[in-house]
Amino acid sequence: MASLPAGVELVLAAKGRRPEEVLEAVGAGGAIVGENYVQEAEAVIGAIGGRARMHFIGHLQRNKVKMAVGLFDMIQTVDSVTIAREVDRRCAQIAKMMPVLVEVNSGREPQKSGVLPEDTPALVREVSLLTHVRVMGLMTMGPPATGVDDMRPYFASTRQVFDAIARAGLANVEMRYLSMGMSDSYLVAIAEGANMVRLGREVFGDR
Ligand SMILES: *Cc1c(COP(=O)(O)O)cnc(C)c1O
Numbered sequence: 001m002a003s004l005p006a007g008v009e010l011v012l013a014a015k016g017r018r019p020e021e022v023l024e025a026v027g028a029g030g031a032i033v034g035e036n037y038v039q040e041a042e043a044v045i046g047a048i049g050g051r052a053r054m055h056f057i058g059h060l061q062r063n064k065v066k067m068a069v070g071l072f073d074m075i076q077t078v079d080s081v082t083i084a085r086e087v088d089r090r091c092a093q094i095a096k097m098m099p100v101l102v103e104v105n106s107g108r109e110p111q112k113s114g115v116l117p118e119d120t121p122a123l124v125r126e127v128s129l130l131t132h133v134r135v136m137g138l139m140t141m142g143p144p145a146t147g148v149d150d151m152r153p154y155f156a157s158t159r160q161v162f163d164a165i166a167r168a169g170l171a172n173v174e175m176r177y178l179s180m181g182m183s184d185s186y187l188v189a190i191a192e193g194a195n196m197v198r199l200g201r202e203v204f205g206d207r
Contacts, residue, residue, distance in 0.1 A: 004197065008190055011055055013182070013200035015040065016207050019047030025203055026052045034076070034198050038064045041071050057139070057198060059113050066090045069098060076101040076139040076179055079115045084127045091132035099136045101179055102127065104161060106154035107143035114140065120161050121168065128172045135170075137177030137196075138162050142185070151185045155192035162193070 004010055011034040014022045022033055022044050033048065035041035036058030045054060053073040060068060060077055068075065069090045078084050078100045091098045102124055105114030115123050124135050138161065142154035158180060166175035181189025183202035190197065201207065 004186075005190060007195055009177075009196045010203075011057065011179070011196060011198040012052075012203055013057065013198045014044060014204075015058070015200065017200075017204050019044045021204060023047045023051075030203070035072075038067050038071065045071060060087075062086050069096060070094065072098075074099045074101070074136070077103045077113065078127065078133075079103045079105075079113050079123075081123065081126050084123075084130060084133055088130040088132045096132065098133050100127070100133050101137050101139040101177060102135060104138050104140040104158050106140040106158045109143055112141065112143075117157055117161050121165050124165050124173060125170060128170045135173045135175075137175050137179065138165075139177075139179035139196075141182075142180070145184050148185055148188050151188050152192060155180050155185075155189050155194065159193040 010030055011032045012025050012030040013034045015036040026048050031052055032055055033052045034055045034057040055074045055076055056068055056072045057076045060083055065086045069087060087098055102120060103114040104120055105112050105116055127133055127135050138158060140158045142151050145151050162178050177196045178194050179196040180194040181197040183199050186197040
């Protein structure tokens with residue numbers, strides 16, 4: 001398992017892994033499991049039985065929100081008011097407060113999910129008005145890395161947006177987590193301020 005500096009939280013990116021593999025990684029010290037698919041999460045939760053917190057890190061579809069809010073402890077990929085409102089509405093029904101990260105499309109890729117950096121503060125402000133959702137930071141993927149250092153500007157710009165929002169001191173917003181960096185890029189991400197990294201291959205091996 002990757003050894004991370006103090007203060008950096010590991011999310012086991014578990015897509016496509018068998019529940020037994022995930023259970024083993026949790027036993028080896030993974031406290032947070034990240035899942036991209038709601039259905040897959042159900043099987044994993046069955047296997048790990050409360051031994052780890054569950055974070056949703058995939059693209060959340062509106063028709064999956066009801067199920068997702070019952071399963072996850074955090075949703076890292078809120079990128080529109082529409083999806084935030086649906087999370088809020090479904091959480092209100094089960095009297096739950098959902099911590100969320102806002103996903104930033106730092107690479108400005110048209111096909112990718114996430115909100116553009118310049119639109120992020122306004123989205124955070126709107127989400128902050130919801131009563132059953134609490135913004136706890138930002139998440140970004142960045143474009144597919146060709147070389148590790150190519151990722152640095154995307155992480156740095158996300159960090160700048162993060163700091164600006166934190167300085168604004170909005171009510172019902174707690175800028176605690178900056179989730180960025182995957183197996184190929186987590187060291188650069190940490191150098192640029194990430195305090196949460198999402199590792200798949202580095203932990204589980206190649207898929
Ligand atoms: C798969 C995935 C990861 C981990 O990717 P690796 O390259 O296997 O470390 C991190 N974040 C998200 C959102 C993912 O889908």
